[in-house]
Amino acid sequence: MPVQRIVLRLRAALRRRTADRELDEEIRFHLEREQEKNVSRGMSDADAWRRAYVSFGGVQQVREAHREVRGVPWLTDLSGDGRVALRTLARRPALAVAAVITLALGIGANTAIFSAVDAAILRPLPFPAPDRLVMLGENNPEMNWHMESVAGANYLDWKEQVGAFQDIAAYTSGTGHLTLTGAGDPQLLTTEAVTGNFFAVLGGRARLGRVFTDDETWDTTHATVVLSDRAWRSHFGADPAVVGRTIHLDGRLTRVIGVMAPGFTFPSPTVDVWYTQGWDRASRTQVWFRRAHWLRAIARLEPGVSVDQANAQFQLVVRRLQQQYPATNRQMGAGMVPLHTYLVGDTRTALFVLLAASGLLLLIACANVGNLMLVHANGRAPEVALRLALGAGPWRLTRQVLTESLVLSSLGGAAGFALAWLGVRAIALLAPAHTLPDAGVHVDWSVLAYTLAITMACGVAFGIAPALWSARRDPGDAIKEGGRGPHEGHRMRRWGEALAIAEIALALMLSSGAGLLVRSLWRLAHVPPGFDPHGVLAVGLELPQARYDTTPKISAFDHALIARTRAINGVTDAAIVSHLPLTGTEWTSSFAIAGRPPGEFGSEVAHREVGPDYFRAMREPLLAGRTFNSTDRDGSQRVVLINDVVARRFFPGQNPIGQRLTFDKVPDSSSVWRTIVGVVGSEHQISLDAEPRIEIFSPQEQDPSGDIFLLVRTTGDPMSLVPQVRAVLHEIDPEQAIVEAQTLDDVVTTSMARARFLTTLLFVLAIVGLALAVVGVYGVMAQLAQRRTHEMGIRLALGASTGAVRWLIVRHALTMLVPGLAIGIGGALLTTQALRSVLYHVAPADPATFVVVPLALALSALVASWLPAAHASRADPAQALRVE
Amino acid sequence: MPAASPSADVLRGTLDLLILKTLTLEPMHGWGISQRIEQMSKGVLDVNQGSLYPALQRLEQRGWIGSDWRTTTNNRRAKYYRLTATGRRALGDETASWRRYVSTVELILGTA
Numbered sequence: 001m002p003v004q005r006i007v008l009r010l011r012a013a014l015r016r017r018t019a020d021r022e023l024d025e026e027i028r029f030h031l032e033r034e035q036e037k038n039v040s041r042g043m044s045d046a047d048a049w050r051r052a053y054v055s056f057g058g059v060q061q062v063r064e065a066h067r068e069v070r071g072v073p074w075l076t077d078l079s080g081d082g083r084v085a086l087r088t089l090a091r092r093p094a095l096a097v098a099a100v101i102t103l104a105l106g107i108g109a110n111t112a113i114f115s116a117v118d119a120a121i122l123r124p125l126p127f128p129a130p131d132r133l134v135m136l137g138e139n140n141p142e143m144n145w146h147m148e149s150v151a152g153a154n155y156l157d158w159k160e161q162v163g164a165f166q167d168i169a170a171y172t173s174g175t176g177h178l179t180l181t182g183a184g185d186p187q188l189l190t191t192e193a194v195t196g197n198f199f200a201v202l203g204g205r206a207r208l209g210r211v212f213t214d215d216e217t218w219d220t221t222h223a224t225v226v227l228s229d230r231a232w233r234s235h236f237g238a239d240p241a242v243v244g245r246t247i248h249l250d251g252r253l254t255r256v257i258g259v260m261a262p263g264f265t266f267p268s269p270t271v272d273v274w275y276t277q278g279w280d281r282a283s284r285t286q287v288w289f290r291r292a293h294w295l296r297a298i299a300r301l302e303p304g305v306s307v308d309q310a311n312a313q314f315q316l317v318v319r320r321l322q323q324q325y326p327a328t329n330r331q332m333g334a335g336m337v338p339l340h341t342y343l344v345g346d347t348r349t350a351l352f353v354l355l356a357a358s359g360l361l362l363l364i365a366c367a368n369v370g371n372l373m374l375v376h377a378n379g380r381a382p383e384v385a386l387r388l389a390l391g392a393g394p395w396r397l398t399r400q401v402l403t404e405s406l407v408l409s410s411l412g413g414a415a416g417f418a419l420a421w422l423g424v425r426a427i428a429l430l431a432p433a434h435t436l437p438d439a440g441v442h443v444d445w446s447v448l449a450y451t452l453a454i455t456m457a458c459g460v461a462f463g464i465a466p467a468l469w470s471a472r473r474d475p476g477d478a479i480k481e482g483g484r485g486p487h488e489g490h491r492m493r494r495w496g497e498a499l500a501i502a503e504i505a506l507a508l509m510l511s512s513g514a515g516l517l518v519r520s521l522w523r524l525a526h527v528p529p530g531f532d533p534h535g536v537l538a539v540g541l542e543l544p545q546a547r548y549d550t551t552p553k554i555s556a557f558d559h560a561l562i563a564r565t566r567a568i569n570g571v572t573d574a575a576i577v578s579h580l581p582l583t584g585t586e587w588t589s590s591f592a593i594a595g596r597p598p599g600e601f602g603s604e605v606a607h608r609e610v611g612p613d614y615f616r617a618m619r620e621p622l623l624a625g626r627t628f629n630s631t632d633r634d635g636s637q638r639v640v641l642i643n644d645v646v647a648r649r650f651f652p653g654q655n656p657i658g659q660r661l662t663f664d665k666v667p668d669s670s671s672v673w674r675t676i677v678g679v680v681g682s683e684h685q686i687s688l689d690a691e692p693r694i695e696i697f698s699p700q701e702q703d704p705s706g707d708i709f710l711l712v713r714t715t716g717d718p719m720s721l722v723p724q725v726r727a728v729l730h731e732i733d734p735e736q737a738i739v740e741a742q743t744l745d746d747v748v749t750t751s752m753a754r755a756r757f758l759t760t761l762l763f764v765l766a767i768v769g770l771a772l773a774v775v776g777v778y779g780v781m782a783q784l785a786q787r788r789t790h791e792m793g794i795r796l797a798l799g800a801s802t803g804a805v806r807w808l809i810v811r812h813a814l815t816m817l818v819p820g821l822a823i824g825i826g827g828a829l830l831t832t833q834a835l836r837s838v839l840y841h842v843a844p845a846d847p848a849t850f851v852v853v854p855l856a857l858a859l860s861a862l863v864a865s866w867l868p869a870a871h872a873s874r875a876d877p878a879q880a881l882r883v884e
Numbered sequence: 885m886p887a888a889s890p891s892a893d894v895l896r897g898t899l900d901l902l903i904l905k906t907l908t909l910e911p912m913h914g915w916g917i918s919q920r921i922e923q924m925s926k927g928v929l930d931v932n933q934g935s936l937y938p939a940l941q942r943l944e945q946r947g948w949i950g951s952d953w954r955t956t957t958n959n960r961r962a963k964y965y966r967l968t969a970t971g972r973r974a975l976g977d978e979t980a981s982w983r984r985y986v987s988t989v990e991l992i993l994g995t996a
Contacts, residue, residue: 022953026914026937026963033915034933057934065938069945 023066027059081403088404092376096408098775099372099459103412105768106365107451108419113358113761114451115420115444116427117351121344126263128203129300134307135342136168136297136314139333143590143604147335147342149173150297151328152279153290154321158297158334161317164310165299167214169194169201172277173296174585175268177542178222179737180235182248187235188542188737189249189272193221196276201300202266208232209243209258212276221278224255229262231272249273250544251735267296290328298339311336349837350758353513356834357765360510362451364503364769366458368776371499373459375783377401378492402460409456417448430760432753493784500773500780501820507766507773508824508857509831514766515849516832517759520842524755529582530683530692532619533744536711537718538580539725540739543706547735551634554704557732558611564728565712568721573713575618576611578705580744581683582751590665591696593650594673605646606685606695607663609703615641615680617713623647625657625678632699638674641697643682649694661696674698687751689840711744718743758838770857777813778864785809785868792872806869813865820861821854899939901982904967904975907949911966913956914940940965948974 031052038048056062089096124130136158137147150170159168172193180187196218198204199211211226225247227236236242246253254275265271283289301310318334377384420443548554558576565574579585588604612628615621623644632639640661647656656679662671682692700708712721722741729736792805832844842849906912906920917940918933943949948971954964967975 022963023937025961027934029913029960029962030915030918030933037919055933057932059934062934062937065935066941069938069941 023063031056081400082407084400085404085407089407095372095376098779099369099408100411100415102365102368102372102772102775103409103455104415104419105772106362106455107413107416107448108423109765109768110358110362110451111416111420111443111448112423112427113354114447115424115442117355118444120347120351125340130340132301133339134299134301134336135339136299136334136336138293139335140331142331147337149293150295151290151293152295153284155295155297156284157321158317162314164302164305164313166302167197167201168297168299169198170295170297171198171267172294175271177739178249179544179735180247180249181735186735186737188739189231190270192267192271192274193277194274201298204264205261206258207261208240211258216276218279218281220276222249222252222254222275224257225273225275226258226260227256227273228260228265228271232259251546287328290325350754353758353835353838354761357510357513357762360506361765361769362454364506364772366455367499367503368772369455369459371496371776371779374492374496375779378783405456405460409452413452416452417443420448430757432757496780496783497816500776500816503773503776504817504820504857504861505824505827507769508821508854509828510769511766511857512828512849512853513832513835514762515853516835516839516842516844516846517762519846519849520839521755521759523842524688524752524840527688529688529748530620530681531581533748535715535718536713536744537721537741538744538747539710539741541708541710541736542739545706548706551704554706555634555701558700560732561710562611564731565710565725568724570714570716571712572715573613573617575614575711576700576708577614577711578609578708580709580747581685582687582747584686586685589663591661591663592665592667594660606693608695608697609700609705610697611700617711621681623679623681627678628699633701638672638702639677639699640674641678641680642676643680643692643695645682645692646694646696647679770860774860774864777861781809781813781865782868784812785872789872802873805873809869810862810865813862817858817861821858825850825854900943901978903939903943904948904971904978907965907967911964913962913964
């Protein structure tokens with residue numbers, strides 16, 4: 001393609017040459033004949049030649065006119081205009097560079113941010129008819145549930161009874177792991193348990209073999225699996241014969257029935273295999289099947305049914321179930337949300353804040369380009385006036401000016417593209433896991449073109465047009481005044497100042513928002529998490545139920561693991577916990593306290609199972625009683641620890657030690673009672689910005705769980721212990737793989753990833769905006785200082801001090817700065833309200849932010865105006881007087 | 885030369901017409917056309933000889949005239965222009981409209 005284009009270009013250029021040459025030959029022929037004629041009339045050779053020339057008229061004009069007629073004058077003039085434009089811009093390199101940088105920053109930042117927003121929010125889901133998919137979830141006002149996981153029995157009733165849904169699929173909330181053995185080292189596969197219709201509802205197709213059928217929801221678990229494309233490639237060498245083969249998963253024989261197409265990775269990009277829920281048909285009538293909530297349910301709407309209609313039908317069924325099963329469903333409501341909305345979730349706020357911020361930046365860039373163009377046009381006003389007076393057509397001049405903008409915007413666009421390319425990569429690196437789609441973020445060409453067009457249109461509309469317009473009003477006047485009639489000059493100065501004021505105001509709004517977020521992140525980073533994360537390695541393990549099916553087996557494994565890990569050189573402590581704090585996962589349960597009315601508390605309590613030394617390893621304080629010890633075994637008295645929050649909320653002014661509680665909402669004869677033996681400090685379970693919740697700890701030995709984290713405290717680098725821990729694990733159980741290994745410091749950092757992502761990007765946008773505004777102020781002030789050089793020369797000659805002269809300019813800057821800051825503070829107070837939901841312990845009208853940010857802006861703007869003032873005042877008075 | 889020479893705009897339309905008229909006789913090169921026009925207008929129309937060439941280019945682009953390089957009688961290369969069929973029809977139309985224009989102006993001048 002490009003080769004072809006080059007050939008075409010060359011041919012056009014050659015043709016133009018030919019046409020010019022032919023015309024020259026015609027003209028030469030004409031002149032020679034005319035000369036001969038004149039000679040034959042008795043003139044001398046020289047006279048005859050001169051005479052021929054005179055009657056011909058200007059040869060050059062004829063050439064130009066001929067070219068104009070000849071065609072595509074647009075193209076031929078464009079290259080001429082382009083050359084002139086480059087020359088014009090080269091004469092003012094500072095201005096051209098400033099304009100290109102402004103365009104690059106404004107366009108680059110906007111394109112990068114918009115590309116990310118597009119990828120994360122705007123792009124449709126990779127399923128057929130994705131707008132017909134809705135996420136269903138259960139709501140329970142009593143337990144403060146909103147769109148929570150669904151009970152199996154409720155899911156089945158919805159599936160059978162709501163006619164507005166074509167079908168409903170479900171999958172287990174949260175991925176699991178299975179160990180693949182039989183081919184070298186044990187390998188851990190990420191798994192997802194789904195209903196048989198899962199792929200059919202979402203519209204996922206197998207690239208090899210088949211997907212599950214609806215009936216396979218029942219009695220089939222782990223008998224068959226479908227592989228993801230990723231797993232097929234990384235674990236099975238992309239072998240097409242894998243379909244139908246039997247593999248070992250957690251020691252069980254499982255048949256591979258299909259491999260999914262590469263694009264299908266729902267619900268997690270890391271999923272390796274899907275297997276079926278494999279429910280026992282008998283469980284449908286059992287209470288636990290309606291009490292346990294572990295499913296995420298996705299419905300596909302019947303064709304022609306609206307979301308509202310479907311929801312109305314859905315609510316009818318939900319209410320019927322409430323009456324039918326009061327024991328479990330009395331307060332159980334349900335809701336539905338478009339799948340896309342559900343999946344985008346919290347990312348939306350952050351990305352919209354960024355989108356708004358980059359919009360502000362675009363406005364600043366527009367004002368800045370406008371201002372620079374104005375300065376530029378102002379500088380060439382004498383030339384424009386002269387050309388107008390000499391009879392240049394207004395269209396020709398406009399075209400010249402447009403070409404200049406075109407050249408500038410091409411340069412700016414190219415630089416902007418490079419920046420956007422880098423920006424998109426930076427965003428992808430900074431973004432918290434799973435907020436951006438796997439397919440990645442790409443520079444969006446349409447956005448690039450769009451922002452470029454907007455910025456340049458602003459440049460033309462705010463800068464060049466007024467200048468041209470004022471120059472054209474009265475060419476005579478314009479020439480007399482050196483291109484600046486007193487009236488027009490004044491008007492244009494006002495214009496430039498107005499643009500600078502707007503820039504200051506916009507930059508203030510942008511940087512106030514960034515300032516608030518920085519303060520918020522700082523506060524967040526200084527929240528004590530409730531434990532000491534430094535120097536702790538956390539290793540995730542999942543013991544397969546098939547091999548670890550009894551409490552003694554799990555206990556034996558735990559004991560061996562702790563004992564051998566402690567023996568590793570440099571390890572100061574080791575402990576076991578069922579899940580880590582600050583990772584967004586927690587198990588909750590109803591509970592009741594002995595001797596108090598049941599159901600008094602409403603809310604649920606978080607619960608975790610911990611090994612004996614957990615609190616010592618985490619450096620958490622014991623506030624009362626004792627922690628667990630070796631006497632808290634399977635079969636001994638059941639004991640629990642409560643956190644500080646439970647103690648304060650439920651036992652104010654009392655001693656909780658010795659009190660008993662149970663994980664049943666309404667205790668009955670089958671309830672298991674546990675005695676409180678101690679009170680410990682409170683961890684932030686969900687995130688640093690969420691207050692610690694009520695939490696109860698049980699000993700791992702009394703409530704053994706196969707899903708555990710091994711915590712290893714060391715004096716050295718925690719990650720360096722991983723090979724040794726792996727070796728220990730191999731000694732105890734060669735078939736056991738590590739699910740994940742990370743430091744607790746990383747866990748804390750990751751928990752702030754979203755806040756840090758938003759803050760970093762907004763901070764960068766604000767710095768760019770600030771820089772552009774300062775450049776804008778500098779441009780106006782430099783222009784002003786130049787214009788007043790003459791006046792300053794006179795003042796200096798009359799004995800004014802340099803300082804006094806500089807003050808003149810700076811005072812002028814203040815007339816822009818003060819209204820700019822006032823408007824900006826007003827605007828910022830309004831816009832930062834939108835940040836309320838993402839700020840942690842910082843008010844949207846935080847006084848410190850609203851003092852520091854305007855001060856910083858004012859200071860930079862004053863420096864920007866001081867420089868040209870200082871430059872102008874250093875000029876030799878005699879020299880200055882000669883200007884103009 | 886008469887005191888009032890025709891303004892440039894009138895001249896441009898006229899020039900096209902005159903070129904077409906000139907070429908009805910035979911194909912000619914640029915200089916020949918300029919000589920013929922000068923001759924026909926008896927020097928009244930002060931045609932800038934150079935302005936002939938853009939006009940020729942314009943007419944050629946419209947398809948009213950064609951051109952090719954030939955050798956002149958005294959063995960020099962020159963570009964010869966000839967009237968095309970379209971050009972011949974256009975000349976008829978242009979002549980008619982010119983006559984209408986002239987008679988209208990005459991009429992106005994006569995009644996004023």
